[in-house]
Amino acid sequence: GAGVSQSPSNKVTEKGKDVELRCDPISGHTALYWYRQRLGQGLEFLIYFQGNSAPDKSGLPSDRFSAERTGESVSTLTIQRTQQEDSAVYLCASSFLAGGPLADTQYFGPGTRLTVL
Amino acid sequence: GENVEQHPSTLSVQEGDSAVIKCTYSDSASNYFPWYKQELGKRPQLIIDIRSNVGEKKDQRIAVTLNKTAKHFSLHITETQPEDSAVYFCAAQDTGRRALTFGSGTRLQVQP
Secondary structure, eight states, X not given: OOOOEEEOSEEEXXXXXXXXXXXXXXXXXXXXXXXXXXXXXOEEEEEEEETTSOOBOTTOOSTTEXXXXXXXXXXXXXXXXXXXXXXXXXXXXXXXXXXXXXOOOOEEOOOEEEEEO | OOOEEEEOSEEEEETTSOEEEEEEESOTXXXXXXXXXXXXXXXXEEEEEEETTOSEEEETTXXXXXXXXXXXXXXXXXXXXXGGOEEEEEEEEESSOOSOEEOOOEEEXXXX
């Protein structure tokens, strides 16, 4: 079946502009995560959605970052007034049965490479 | 919050040799420990994971060990092949926070 998809694959923008990144999770996956990966570094958690529960926004680095998810489907990550330090690959992951007694496996999308000039 | 340390940052081995990557974590509530392989420009791919109720898990040439008392876990790759060359990330997840906390990665180079 289809995996996690993200769009666009690459985005180049000018400092100060807003950008919107999209994630389509695996069908049926109730949990969705956004991570950021700077060049040569590990993945940093940004935000987590689980069903209709309030999202865990504890990883968002500033109030310029926000995300939405419609039900258990598509999510968008918005970065307002982009800065050069926002340049990174933004990865989305989804998983099934989050919240159950066992931890769930996260499947990653291909990422969106954001470059802020 | 959780903190995951990963060593070494780079590892070069000869084809056929074994490779070991080690991680430590700080939150004793963590109970799930996946390992991801990331090739250049590609998405992270899960290669093996272990939960806190077991001490070791194997899948062909790959094995992971977990020591909950010491709060460390390790990835072992035997009979390495050039296609094993990639960056490997360990991660930890606790029951209270679903997000994964990742290590900083190990760049493995297998020399043919």
